[in-house]
Amino acid sequence: MLYLVGLGLADEKDITVKGLEIVKKAERVYLEAYTAILLVEKEQLEAYYGRSVEIADREMVESSSDTILADADKVDVAFLVVGDPFGATTHTDLILRARELGIPTQAVPNASIMTGIGCTGLQLYNFGQTISMVFFTDNWRPSSWYEKIVENANIGLHTLVLLDIKVKEPNLEMLARGKIRYEPPRYMTVAQCAQQMIEIEEEKGLGVCAKDALAVGVARVGAQDQNIVAGTLEQLAEADLGRPLHSLVLIGKNTHDLERDYLRAFAVDQKVFDEAWAKNHGSQ
């Protein structure tokens, strides 16, 4: 059996009891470590599980999945996924490949940032489609997400923005010299995301994510040092929410008073927050 076990969001104790039992008895244990990260190191997981855990990078999961699936029709293999097993397309694809090989599969659900974001007080049924924000470079500034924000905004919905992470990226200079060296991992911050949104708004000009648009940034959801900061994109572009992972929500027009009451406790500046809310986020 191939088990896809969700690990939840923060640390080694966010696994479910059911998931932990599977990890303890599986023949082999892999940890998917390129679409998201836990806030603890692999060694801490291994110590807690009493098991060695093999890191599965993108290449292994997407090109060499035979290694992961080997003998899984006879023995139990646990594939650990930060958040919920169905959070990323690549995991659905792994189950499809297992199906083709006649390997039975079982997923163990867990918290995902897509529901964990409820910690902001924003109601989950008021969210539209989720978007991803990648690191801009000098000559690559993808902005297809902007249209999705427009679609959500037109019907008054919040937009959850998932932020880029770069792990195991080769250093291009070394690569040109025929050597593979990896860059240190990079995790996009709320401030970087807010800045990129403001820049694209200036190009597109439809007014959905301008400087004065209200948003909320979150860091380390579910951890003891979870951090939530609400404010305009301009304010968030200056905010420091500490270590990864970060996410951001652009707030839609249709809101419930409860959302405002809950969120304003996290405002950078409650006066600015109240004014922006009153202007753009009427009650339903």
Place this chain on the structure above:
Amino acid sequence: MLYLVGLGLADEKDITVKGLEIVKKAERVYLEAYTAILLVEKEQLEAYYGRSVEIADREMVESSSDTILADADKVDVAFLVVGDPFGATTHTDLILRARELGIPTQAVPNASIMTGIGCTGLQLYNFGQTISMVFFTDNWRPSSWYEKIVENANIGLHTLVLLDIKVKEPNLEMLARGKIRYEPPRYMTVAQCAQQMIEIEEEKGLGVCAKDALAVGVARVGAQDQNIVAGTLEQLAEADLGRPLHSLVLIGKNTHDLERDYLRAFAVDQKVFDEAWAKNHGSQ
């Protein structure tokens, strides 16, 4: 401290290790049992936790929250929520009331149907706003959800439909005689939901949830006997997915081939499924 502990979706072992540790040491333990249910009885939870658990019904949570919050500034109180703690407005409200009383709070995230629905292979970032479907009566057929489906459909998104549950509803005949007797609990099925959607479509006529619209019904997500059935609403109106809880997804036009490949294994009739998919759900 007031802890809101998510229990996940299916049984007593879907609680996280962190959540279980909190339940074991809390002074009092409440179980919210009116917005969703686990698939096991309270007694099974109590045996597993080694603790007695008090059922918190709607009246207690919404009108008598002082009982729940009593002394929570001095002792630990665990409030257990099926799914994720932020899945329902009423829990956000409980945290707000705790804040007003100066009681510290902590939420322990868990799987929610809003991410658990990924078990269908439908990608979570392709979902629009979530809607709720209530039981129609002879003279009450609310249809405000229809407009939200239209909004989602216009931008090609899937719609998750959460189905009504009725627990602890007073028998009206007995109430008229001055006696309080409760009706047996009722849980909406996928078939009932599909039928109601077809009926409202016939009234409104915008073509978003007609008989031939593709949808997927799920039952008991995360449990050993989880059931997934894909088909037209007409087919689902005849489908029997077994015991509660059920949910439904109306499939949007923008899809990924992976979604089709994953989902068709659950089709009532693969030929009907393939034809409907090819007609209405082109690749992105």
